[in-house]
Amino acid sequence: MTRELLLSFRVDGVPVPQGSKTVFNGRAVDANAKKLRPWRRKVTASARAAMIAAGISQPLDGPLILAQLFEFERPKSVKRAHPSVKPDGDKLLRALCDALTDAGVWRDDAQMVQWPGRKVYGPNPGVQVSVYREKE
Template sequence: MTLTEMKVFVPGVPAPQGSKSGFVRGGRCVLVESSKKVSPWRAAVARAFTGEPATGPLRLFVEFVMPRPKNLGDKTAPPMDVRPDLDKLLRSTCDGMTGAAYADDSQVVHIIAHKRRARPGETTGAHIRLTPATSGGSSS
């Protein structure tokens, strides 16, 4: 599908894709995701995209809205320099988009992403926007 712009909001708590745990079954090494929250998050991301996957090079913009600690009250949250790691949130989200938003995450050639705490009363999740990458090396 030729893409002009695709915007979705995926509600829920974004789950980082971290380490895998390994064990041997039947003489073979088996790797499983160490967090049980990753699969449901990836499935929620995939469900948010409808229609045919986009083709060609893409630019990805993601804003992760993370749970707000109760002790913040109505105060403005400081920058979120604690776990989960932004790159691990991106990994699980991009994997969830594979086959739904685009054929393969190798199509993503430009990413702008950040994470922040939810504002009072705001739903947690991820605001995702995909646009075509029309020129190489553009920073905007």
């Protein structure tokens, strides 16, 4: 099987995970909402711009593959080769997927059938996003 690239874009900035919720005035809110909201808005705006550039006007349908590469700046005191510490990859993915849903990339992130991803150290913090359809 081969993959058809439907959408690809990069979002610069330090990726923010979407984790636990807290209850405030009877509403569940993200514990780190002050950092998370701007990050998700940035991802949503970048996704919408990429959709326009790719000529995509409706949410993508069918089973999709979401590839993501999260890049973090290596702290000066860190010697390890890989960012095997927080933030958790699944929480980074949750924030990304919810932002892509908000952007209208797909109807629901349940359409993802594969989501290969990585966290790496590099000079330019951000995330590289690619959405594919598997061709039979």
